């Protein structure tokens with residue numbers, strides 16, 4: 001059975017490791033090709049966009065894919081929408097494998113917003129010292145709020161960072177420790193954190209640090225994921241995959 005895993009996340013990498021060794025499975029991991037040095041997966045890899053809905057349809061048909069697991073990031077809305085549309089049209093089984101969203105706990109000072117433009121607006125008019133941890137793709141939204149100082153942390157060098165007149169860029173990949181996050185926010189005099197609700201443990205320490213320091217968090221909520229069957233646990237998505245194997 002040919003399985004396509006749409007990846008770019010730790011969940012997809014974990015699933016790729018887990019499907020190794022099943023004789024009945026022929027898995028392929030697909031990456032968008034954005035990360036400069038992706039960790040080599042233990043299963044065949046393809047890289048780069050499919051070419052929209054039509055390209056994905058052609059790929060799934062030509063490669064005779066039987067089952068698709070969308071393990072892209074919760075904010076990779078376009079890829080997920082394309083997968084949902086094309087799998088529906090081709091009548092292919094599709095499941096989401098995603099991490100649970102972060103949840104508000106007592107002591108948090110979260111301001112939920114719908115998207116990046118709303119996050120930039122929520123910073124207000126008065127200059128602030130902002131810890132910006134929203135990835136590199138949507139920094140442009142903050143160019144319209146140039147009065148703030150931005151401490152920008154991304155994995156790869158972002159294109160749009162130059163549009164922020166007052167910024168410092170840190171390139172780093174999680175996991176991060178709470179004590180280090182507290183020290184960083186203190187040293188930089190941060191008074192507001194902006195993040196997407198990505199979920200997961202690797203980058204959750206900033207939320208605990210903000211709670212400890214009483215810092216406001218502007219939390220960009222997840223885009224809606226439609227009505228695709230979703231799993232948050234590896235063993236559950238594995239069972240779903242194995243249940244789709246053809247009867248011997």
Ligand SMILES: NC(=O)c1ccc[n+]([C@@H]2O[C@H](COP(=O)([O-])OP(=O)(O)OC[C@H]3O[C@@H](n4cnc5c(N)ncnc54)[C@H](OP(=O)(O)O)[C@@H]3O)[C@@H](O)[C@H]2O)c1
Nearest residue numbers: 007008030031032049050051052072073075076077078079
């Ligand atoms: N958005 C985030 O915050 C975030 C964070 C961490 C990791 N990632 C990962 O980075 C990648 C790109 O994210 P994004 O937000 O740019 O996604 P997106 O907006 O949903 O997708 C944009 C386009 O990139 C291509 N693409 C995305 N994921 C792909 C995959 N796994 N395999 C092949 N092509 C893919 C598709 O191109 P075509 O239309 O040409 O097929 C898609 O239409 C994803 O794999 C995602 O899991 C995203």
